[in-house]
Amino acid sequence: MEIHQITSARNEKVKRWRKLSTRKGREEFGSILIEGEKLLKEAARAGWQVRSVIVSDEGIRGLEDLSYLDGVSVYALYPSTFAQLVDTQTPQGIAAEVVVPENKEGYRIRGEEPVLLLDAIQDPGNLGTILRTAEAAGVGDVWLGAGTVDPFNPKVVRSAMGSLFRTRIRRVDLREAIPELKKQGYWVVGTSPRAERAHFDCHYPKQTAILLGNEGKGISAEIDSLVDDRVKIPMPGQVESLNVSVTAGILLFELLRQQWTEI
Structure with a gap:
């Protein structure tokens, strides 16, 4: 050498x-x-x-x-x-x-696996952890909406610990991406503390897209209006919210649990 x-x-x-x-x-x-x-x-x-x-x-x-x-x-x-x-x-x-590989697939999804949509996630550590969690749960596509931190920020790269290289990451306009996902048969589920159902009471079809919002403001009203369903994570303790990377883990592994149960 x-x-x-x-x-x-x-x-x-x-x-x-x-x-x-x-x-x-x-x-x-x-x-x-x-x-x-x-x-x-x-x-x-x-x-x-x-x-x-x-x-x-x-x-x-x-x-x-x-x-x-x-x-x-x-x-x-x-x-x-x-x-x-x-x-x-x-x-x-x-x-x-x-x-960095070029994305030539547009809004097309290769198979029927879950998709993760992120609306303005700003903390690099959160995004890196989310990418690693998504890969662990079998998610191949993570789409980043406007306002989301650069996925190639050094802090994101470190905290993703290699998952960055195996995940199909796309920067998208969620206002266009969500309708395109629906055309492909995807059911889009958002999170809201005001939702009527707990996340474990929702049946997630195989083609599910989970939408997570900004750490402080949540999902923007314009993007929220496009979802098919909303769920909340019950929290009997005296806390107002969970870290968005923790929320991602809870929701994605509930999807995985339901899919494994149906096999």
Whole structure:
């Protein structure tokens, strides 16, 4: 494995990688910077193209076999330069630029599995946890409505822990996406504390789309008007609401429980 040494922080490649810390830069180059060998392996296994691997001089010794990345260039940086690129306080010594796959499917769903719709989820940690929870529950498509945090934000990437690479994520206009889902036979269920039914009293058909709203404001009135049904999670304790990622887990695994019961 040949390693190319970069000694200047003003190198053009370093400038490019630094730009990937911003949404504008990620959209300009169509790629993201991921950190750590575990995430690198997850991305490669999921079929994401690895454009380049970046290591710090200190991280070279612990570098594992990268033969699974045949033909990918590896660049070594001074530790101080490498630290400028990554988002964590204790860098792991390896990062990579990976290409974000293009969505060419529009609003089409491949099968009949559940879909998760998110209306203006703003916290990166919440979105990352939701993506991981959705994958665990068998959800392949997560659609992000207006106001939702960039799914390739470094904090989202870390908290999703690899699920980002295996989930079909699309940025959509929910005002258009929900009617399109209905045309494909999907039943769209929203959440509301004012709903008449508890989430476990609702029968969810195989083609169900769960809609979750903003952490503070919930689902916007315009988007809420498009749903087919609404449910609430009973809370006998003295709390007003649950974290949206917890809500996602409760609802998605109730869907899964009902589907398993029917098998």
